Amino acid sequence: MPSERETEDQEAMRRAAAAARAERAARARAAAEAARAARAARAAEPVRVVDKHDGLVRTAHWMHVPLLFGLIATGLAIYWAAPVFRHAPSPGNPRGDYFVDIGRGLAALFGQNGDMPYWFYEHFSVGPMQLANALRLHWLFAYLYMACGAIYVAGLVRGGGWRALLPRASDPAEALAMMRYYLGVIPHALARKPWPHPPIAGKYNALQRGAYFTMPLVGALVVLSGWAMHKPAMLGWLERLFVNYDGARIVHFTCLVILGGFTIPHVILAVADGWDTVRGMVTGWSTRWKGAPHA
């Protein structure tokens, strides 16, 4: 049997341990409380934001990405069946299709063995000899693309964003200033010299405005030239607008080059502009309001 003294000691130790535990729990509670309060304070912290893009505009913007990919991939597979841009027949290229030449060149560049006349169509379209598949998909994407355009226009109207896209008298001078600025960014960064951004009054600078105003027009043109090719008999007036059937094909193809060509600098510049710009196209808001400290 333990002595009385021993029991007392044990009792004291137990009490001390319990007190320590209680203190630790209280400290943890207080810390959690403080963290919660800090979080709450942080969550309640005021942030000044500006709403940049209407929800419908954002939806249309992101829908447009896979649709454009799909339309190009299926469109090139349709183009494969009867190229419109052709040179005189050459060995292994009886139709004189430039994409056969380009494909052969790229295949050689990527170290592919053997003759690869359809390398381009294999890699940039849904493939050669896929006409029936490509047509069905192209119609599906084309109807979705038109719906996407309608959503975009509805968003521009609802959010009033169309006003920021309209060309204005100050655009040529501002566009020149912006070109000068863009040309100087890298040299000045290398030389570690300051290179201030020209002052911009509105939501976009003149170059952005020009591009964002032009792209919907090119989108409308690609749809119109598409319909001119799709229904040249019943929409004869539309076909005539593009002179003739091949005229519509050439315009349609040129629109693809412009839309595709716009995408590359657009992505580079949006990412270079920073997270706020990219996030803005997902969430709609930006912390870069006019006069914001870091703008």
Next chain:
Amino acid sequence: MPERAKGPSLGARLGDALRRAAKAAAERPEASRESTRGALAKRSRRDFLLFGLGVVATGAFAWWLLPERAKRTWLPGAADRLDTLAGRVGLTRMQREAQLDRVLTFDDDVAEALFSKERRVRTYDRPDPGPLMNNYHGRTPGPDFLPDWRLNLTGLASGKSESLTIDELRSRFARHDMNTRLVCVEGWSHVVAWGGLRFADLLAAYPPAPGMRWAALRSNVSLDGAGNPEPYYVSIDLETARHPQALLATHHAGAPLTLAHGAPLRLVVPMKLGLKNIKAVTDIAYTAAEPADYWNERGYSKYDGL
């Protein structure tokens, strides 16, 4: 002279309207608003979640839609596994075919809604130079069938079937000439000088039985790429057949049709894709239900309206 009460001049009013329009179209000053970090974080979470769901759904949808050939070119290693995965969530190849056929049907419905018998197809002063033809990689039939050739008509109001020679067709019906564009589903096109009788005139002379909505045109002399007999057949809705520019052509470039162009009688429907312009027609059957169509059975549209 009495002083006339003058309102603002036209120029002034126009200027005023323009100024008002410019004001309405002018970019509004940016309106920033006060929010809280918490509210923005909550909204961001929601929006990025939606965005992510959209990306995943688009990826699955795109994979499901891709032709087999492209899947194997683009992701040769993962194609089979991804197909199995897609199949498990119900995105099967059969489903894909069914849905894409619905797309074609929708597009055909649009084409049918656009069609009007009254709307003339564009005609040209002269045909494009050069011979251009596409026999669907098939061979041109030899001339042996020509002496016995008859156009057989069935599904007529008379209840009888008719069998007409080319001379009967040429002598009994007025000849119409037109330079119209033949547009191939592949994307090339060619303006061709055609001559022949109107399909509408044949329909008036031998009316189809009541309730018939389609013409099934067939060529029993058509050959495949190896030179073996392979009948070619197309479906034409009677609305299109009654269009004044729908011809049963007997002439090409001013001369009777050559075998390569579909002697002795071929269909010319410039309001349809080239593949509906069947050569060397031997049979026309009027039907109530939509008849089979050679290229529709191979993944192309049924209606093919231009």
